[in-house]
Amino acid sequence: MAIKSRANTWKNWAGNQECSPARIERPSSEAELTAVVKQAAADGLRVKVVGAGHSFTDIALTDGVLVDLSEYGRVLSVDATAKTVTVEAGITLLRLNDEVAARGLGLENLGDIAYQSIAGATATATHGTGAKFRNISSRIVGMRIVTGDGSVIECTPEENADILRVARVGVGALGVVSTVTLECVPAFNLHAIEEPMRVDELLDDIDGYVDGNDHFEFFWVPHTKWALTKRNRRTDEPGQPRGRWQSFRDDYVLSNVAFGAMCRVGRRRPGLIPRLAKIIPSTGRTEYIERSDKVFASPRLVHFYEMEYAVPREALPEALNRVRDLVDRMGVNISFPVEVRFVQGDDIPLSTASGRETGYIAVHVYRGTPYDQYFQGVERIMNDYEGRPHWGKMHFQRAETLAPRYPEWDAFQDVRNRLDPERRFTNLYVERVLGP
Ligand SMILES: Cc1cc2nc3c(=O)[nH]c(=O)nc-3n(C[C@H](O)[C@H](O)[C@H](O)COP(=O)(O)OP(=O)(O)OC[C@H]3O[C@@H](n4cnc5c(N)ncnc54)[C@H](O)[C@@H]3O)c2cc1C
Numbered sequence: 001m002a003i004k005s006r007a008n009t010w011k012n013w014a015g016n017q018e019c020s021p022a023r024i025e026r027p028s029s030e031a032e033l034t035a036v037v038k039q040a041a042a043d044g045l046r047v048k049v050v051g052a053g054h055s056f057t058d059i060a061l062t063d064g065v066l067v068d069l070s071e072y073g074r075v076l077s078v079d080a081t082a083k084t085v086t087v088e089a090g091i092t093l094l095r096l097n098d099e100v101a102a103r104g105l106g107l108e109n110l111g112d113i114a115y116q117s118i119a120g121a122t123a124t125a126t127h128g129t130g131a132k133f134r135n136i137s138s139r140i141v142g143m144r145i146v147t148g149d150g151s152v153i154e155c156t157p158e159e160n161a162d163i164l165r166v167a168r169v170g171v172g173a174l175g176v177v178s179t180v181t182l183e184c185v186p187a188f189n190l191h192a193i194e195e196p197m198r199v200d201e202l203l204d205d206i207d208g209y210v211d212g213n214d215h216f217e218f219f220w221v222p223h224t225k226w227a228l229t230k231r232n233r234r235t236d237e238p239g240q241p242r243g244r245w246q247s248f249r250d251d252y253v254l255s256n257v258a259f260g261a262m263c264r265v266g267r268r269r270p271g272l273i274p275r276l277a278k279i280i281p282s283t284g285r286t287e288y289i290e291r292s293d294k295v296f297a298s299p300r301l302v303h304f305y306e307m308e309y310a311v312p313r314e315a316l317p318e319a320l321n322r323v324r325d326l327v328d329r330m331g332v333n334i335s336f337p338v339e340v341r342f343v344q345g346d347d348i349p350l351s352t353a354s355g356r357e358t359g360y361i362a363v364h365v366y367r368g369t370p371y372d373q374y375f376q377g378v379e380r381i382m383n384d385y386e387g388r389p390h391w392g393k394m395h396f397q398r399a400e401t402l403a404p405r406y407p408e409w410d411a412f413q414d415v416r417n418r419l420d421p422e423r424r425f426t427n428l429y430v431e432r433v434l435g436p
Helices: 029-044 093-101 118-123 161-166 199-204 206-212 244-268 270-275 291-298 313-330 371-383 399-405 409-419 428-434
Strands: 024-025 046-049 064-066 075-079 084-088 140-146 153-154 176-183 189-198 215-220 224-236 286-293 304-312 338-343 360-367
Touching: 024 399, 029 046, 029 064, 029 140, 029 409, 046 118, 046 153, 075 161, 075 215, 084 118, 093 118, 118 176, 140 161, 140 215, 153 161, 153 399, 161 224, 161 244, 161 409, 199 206, 199 215, 206 215, 206 313, 224 360, 244 270, 244 338, 286 291, 304 313, 313 338, 313 371, 360 371, 360 428, 399 409, 409 428
Parallel strands: 024 064, 046 064
Antiparallel strands: 075 084, 084 176, 140 153, 140 176, 189 224, 189 286, 215 224, 215 338, 304 360, 338 360
């Protein structure tokens, strides 16, 4: 998925991050993986693993050894009774979804896409939506981690449980995750209803929508009073999929081709954006039942840059209204809808939902569009709510500003000092957000 343009350069999906590592390694077994780390240590080089390159920040960049796990992504075992699956860290969510579905299982909750690797997605606390459900990392019940000297630590609820608790969201700073064991649920379908609503009416009864649906999210369309809503209910009812033409129209033509064309016009002639935006809410209502992962995640072909903030759930309506106000006042036209989601709090020290019921606000701009004024304005708003930025999405925070927003910051740093005292796994991003 990530673009590798020349033999020794690497670029992320969004195309805004690039590095030239000393070398790129593609191990296909744990033995090869440990050998890569040992050799890097012997050569005095830093190590960074890359998943699918779907982070927008410089989180996966290195001038040392870049470890590409695209050839290390098999299912190792499935425990049908415990409903757990153990996989090599490079497996993509797309493949993992198919593998567990073939065994009558599913992942409890997912984000918008499934191109990421399991280790990359969980390293940054990747999440979907649903106030009764947590992020993907919270379903990890076991990990094997290669530390800075090339040794492997097994983490389970019985062995090294303190490391497991922290490493579920490791921001790539604790070592190379070799395998992940995930708790699954019996396979389920989702009954999806997608329709536009007036954003003010939605916010007036936000708790009703969030608590009254298993998975609720919406996209406010800047320069309009409209939001596109998605309500998903978990069900065992048989699938009633959209026709092939309808899913092609919704997921490909409307969400990608037509939207991409609108963004390109908007980038050339920003003055047209408010008029173009009015077309988006006229897409009508869609209702269908499909396999859960096919509803949670869909194709994303339009490339963009994104920032996303986690705020306490109760602060979300006010924070969103301030973002709406900012867009109105800023004098810059924004072509991408603002995405709003909700998840349950968890107990992972560096999860963006750590210790609190959480609402997420995500802002985007089309690739190649200036974003500083917009993103910095949104970040200033989020600072007033102890906002925590998504580790894989753009932001301007530093360790000093982030530490007070995570009550268990020191627990993370303790494990980091134990697993990587030499900082074999650091890079500029990790130093900026976690300290040297
Ligand atoms: C189009 C798009 C849609 C998105 N939708 C969502 C969404 O709905 N919800 C959400 O929360 N996020 C979303 N994201 C963000 C994305 O899920 C995260 O940035 C995620 O971390 C990307 O996973 P990746 O496999 O590409 O990892 P990368 O970006 O390649 O790496 C991320 C981090 O993980 C580390 N890492 C990877 N593998 C390992 C390993 N084996 N051991 C140790 N560290 C490792 C890397 O070193 C790096 O620090 C989206 C991103 C894009 C581009």
